[in-house]
Amino acid sequence: MQSLFEPLICTKRIDETSDATTFEFKKLDDAAFEYQAGQFLTFEVDVAGEVEHRAYSLSSTPSKPESVAVTIKRVVGGKVSNYLLDHLQAGMALPAMAPAGSFTIENNPVSADILLMSAGSGITPCMSMARWLLDTQQKVNIHFIYSARSEADIIMATTLKELDAQHANFRLSFILEQTDNSEFMEGRLNAENFTQLVNDVNGKTIFTCGPTPYMQVVENLAEQRGFNMDLFHKESFVAENETTTEQSDNGVSYQGIAPQHGKNFVINSDKPLLNALEAAGVPIIAACRTGVCGACKCKVTGQVESSSTATLTAEQIAQGYVLSCSSKAMSDLVIEL
Ligand SMILES: Cc1cc2nc3c(=O)[nH]c(=O)nc-3n(C[C@H](O)[C@H](O)[C@H](O)COP(=O)(O)OP(=O)(O)OC[C@H]3O[C@@H](n4cnc5c(N)ncnc54)[C@H](O)[C@@H]3O)c2cc1C
Secondary structure, three states: OOOOOEEEEEEEEEEEEOOEEEEEEEEOOOOOOOOOOOOEEEEEEEEOOEEEEEEEEEOOOOOOOOOEEEEEEOOOOOHHHHHHHHHOOOOOEEEEOOOEOOOOOOOOOOOOEEEEEEEHHHHHHHHHHHHHHHHOOOOOEEEEEEEEOOHHHOOOHHHHHHHHHHOOOEEEEEEEOOOOOOOOEEOOOOHHHHHHHOOOOOOEEEEEEOOHHHHHHHHHHHHHOOOOHHHEEEEOOOOOOHHHHOOOOOOOEEEEEEHHHOEEEEEEOOOOHHHHHHHOOOOOOOOOOOOOOOOOEEEEEOOEEEOOOOOOOHHHHHHOEEEHHHEEEOOOEEEEO
């Protein structure tokens, strides 16, 4: 079976802030990457003998396909973010799955007036979109609104300022929790500063990414202003609904078959399908385990109840694809990867 992972060579690391670093990668054979701005890579990382999978959005532009970049922010106590920031150096290889994700301009209804609103590490897909839209000279107006704790915490500050200086259709606004500099707005995103920045939301498209409370504020502000929510698109880096990972020993036992891997196993209807597949030794990849990244998708024949279909297309859903981390069995199942 062809491996889902391809080794990428880290060619450069750029320290953006005290806790965020950009890593650039190329393919072993220098082949071009194919992806859409806003998509992510799922990396396989060996941390002290334990294999982990994590998704990282691409911050680079698909219009320069010879290399890609991800920008990783340290999460306090986080296993993989700390490991990569402390260990990954130019010249080292890291296995990655093909780019995936539907938080993209191509996959969503979009108007010509785009608000890219992000905070913290959520800047990455927005940066990729901005770079791509500008580099390919799309006929759009972009307003990039970034929230951070302080000026020192602005990720990719130099690039943003360059885009601002070079492109008449790019407007840049920073909202900083702490600042003495009158160039920036002080505080957190709220109704007052949002109205100051965006006086008419009509006809605009919002792409937003950042911590869950931040995105909730963006969504509430948009709704309060009568925004057309068909043009509101968000990407979460963490689970919005933790219940999918709840464990319990109750539930009904169903029969699972993974014919491609010659496995027969029991599936507890109270636990995510992913648990049964992993326990049976089916080589399924799980990155976020919370219905966000889409890495653990599989095709099922039978009945399941799903709490997330993030990243699956309507066509894949019609074909029977589900996210195994966010699906529970309601009948015996045949499962294909
Ligand atoms: C589609 C997608 C794209 C992503 N893109 C990026 C990106 O561009 N840059 C980036 O830095 N991260 C990104 N992430 C998050 C990344 O995948 C990891 O979750 C993150 O690096 C934490 O992993 P860890 O192993 O360090 O922490 P873990 O050991 O997995 O978690 C440690 C603790 O931190 C909490 N936690 C996990 N993630 C976060 C977070 N992002 N913020 C705050 N607390 C968290 C966990 O709930 C847990 O309590 C993305 C995630 C998804 C699903």
